[in-house]
Amino acid sequence: MDVRGKVALVTGGGTGVGRATALTLARLGCSVAVNYSRSREGAEETAAEVASLGVRSLAIQADVSDDAQCVRLVDETVKSLGGLDVLVCSAGVTEFIPHDDLAAVTSDTWDKLLGVNLKGPFQVSRAAYPHLKKGRGEIVSVSSIAGINGNGSSIPYCASKAALNTLTISLARVMAPEVRVNAVAPGFITGRWLQNGLGEQYEAIKKAFEAVSPLQQVCTPDDVAACIVSIISGTDLVTGQVVVCDGGMMIKGPQVTVAAE
Numbered sequence: 001m002d003v004r005g006k007v008a009l010v011t012g013g014g015t016g017v018g019r020a021t022a023l024t025l026a027r028l029g030c031s032v033a034v035n036y037s038r039s040r041e042g043a044e045e046t047a048a049e050v051a052s053l054g055v056r057s058l059a060i061q062a063d064v065s066d067d068a069q070c071v072r073l074v075d076e077t078v079k080s081l082g083g084l085d086v087l088v089c090s091a092g093v094t095e096f097i098p099h100d101d102l103a104a105v106t107s108d109t110w111d112k113l114l115g116v117n118l119k120g121p122f123q124v125s126r127a128a129y130p131h132l133k134k135g136r137g138e139i140v141s142v143s144s145i146a147g148i149n150g151n152g153s154s155i156p157y158c159a160s161k162a163a164l165n166t167l168t169i170s171l172a173r174v175m176a177p178e179v180r181v182n183a184v185a186p187g188f189i190t191g192r193w194l195q196n197g198l199g200e201q202y203e204a205i206k207k208a209f210e211a212v213s214p215l216q217q218v219c220t221p222d223d224v225a226a227c228i229v230s231i232i233s234g235t236d237l238v239t240g241q242v243v244v245c246d247g248g249m250m251i252k253g254p255q256v257t258v259a260a261e
Helices: 016-027 040-052 067-081 107-135 155-175 192-212 221-233
Strands: 007-011 031-036 057-061 086-089 138-142 180-186 242-245
Touching: 007 016, 007 067, 007 107, 016 031, 016 040, 016 086, 016 221, 031 040, 031 067, 040 057, 057 067, 067 107, 086 107, 107 138, 107 155, 138 155, 138 221, 155 180, 180 221, 221 242
Parallel strands: 007 031, 007 086, 031 057, 086 138, 138 180, 180 242
Antiparallel strands: none
């Protein structure tokens, strides 16, 4: 898809990968609705920066774990920006719980992570589908290699991303041929998410990931955004795929455990 003159909705668009994706799309001439749940300041700053690039933009608050809010989010995007061609599901949450601390995983943990990481992409995609199929649209979700190798910030997080990978395949079947549905599975991503979660361990774990990566690098938000946009703007024959973006870490062991003490 040539995104010039198109409209994108980016969930979790005020920070991290979502922000980087919104700005990358805007530089290519795409108008962007920047969704946020709590990061209002970041979303409004991102929307303003998107607008400064000569395209339309707005920030919209909505909790993607709530279906009614997902419907409103899509409706406001279409009403304000005139349509919807691209959906990027980058809203995500986690809790940092060592995998061997099974007792620390509560029902609230499961509800929170599955609500945002799994139900959210489904609900927003469902709401967006009638609009996306009008112009052979695109959906890309931000998954994680945690959903492939079962190794990440917590067991519920890994499970939520594994389910998102399967959801991607299921939606790709259902929405074809009008809409392509894919996902990107990053490895370690630099930035506030892991800095806050890992605390003093952040630099040591980052170096450990770099050491086991064939490319000896970890992802930045811009790297993941570039991967997302390459799927959107590349060949129209890719659908139902989970594209790993991890510097090659998945092809070289041993894996590094990410868990806060």
